[in-house]
Amino acid sequence: MTKIAVVAADGRVARKVITEAVNRGLEVTAFGRKDQNPTDAQTYVKRDIFDLTADDLAGFDAVVDAFGAWTEDTLPQHSTTLAHLCDVLSGTDTHLMIVGGAGSLYVNPEHTATVSEGPDFPDSFKPLASAMASALADLRKRDDVNWTYVSPAGDFQADGARDGKYLLGGEELILNDRGESIISYADYAIAMVDLIEQGGHKQERVSVVRA
Secondary structure (H helix, E strand, C coil): CCEEEEECCCCHHHHHHHHHHHHCCCEEEEEECCCCCCCCCCEEEECCHHHCCHHHHCCCCEEEECCCCCCCCCCCHHHHHHHHHHHHHCCCCCEEEEECCCCCCECCCCCCCEHHHCCCCCHHHHHHHHHHHHHHHHHCCCCCCEEEEEECCCEEECCCCCCCCEEEECCECCCCCCCCCEEEHHHHHHHHHHHHHHCCCCCEEEEEEEC
16 A cells, blocks of 8 residues: 655645545555644644654655745745755655645746746745745755655646646646646645656656646
């Protein structure tokens, strides 16, 4: 049986990933900061992400990093939490799956322009996009970890429907045949668990959009 851990498991994306994994018969351990288990995971451990050790994450086939921060003082933690997880998993075969952002996706084949640099990108989201892009840039330097960074579509909908269909892309922003860059948390979770079960995409960033 595939065993996965989800860290920062209290968030909405994390809970969708956990539910999807459990419904497929995967064995899931959730690490979060709540006193009680708010997820569908079979096992819940109260643990801050910075307190996780190699022993905590030993024996898992995959670890999903669902960390999120939005305030000015916590945005740098996108880099520091990810660096900590990479250090903990360094040299292991465990597949580190990162819930990423869309702002760092490229919009040209030369990979010189990103979504967040476009004229229509909201100013209010630029600090978050910058913080997540910095974390990804640091991640790209790690060749000691089996990581995959999973960017959602530009319109990432918390309460969107679970359609069960998505398109898998790479470093560039992709649109579906209706010209949309959109995906629900539920369909993103399907893609995430598919990637865990299928393996591959070692040290790559991929992206997903509703089909």
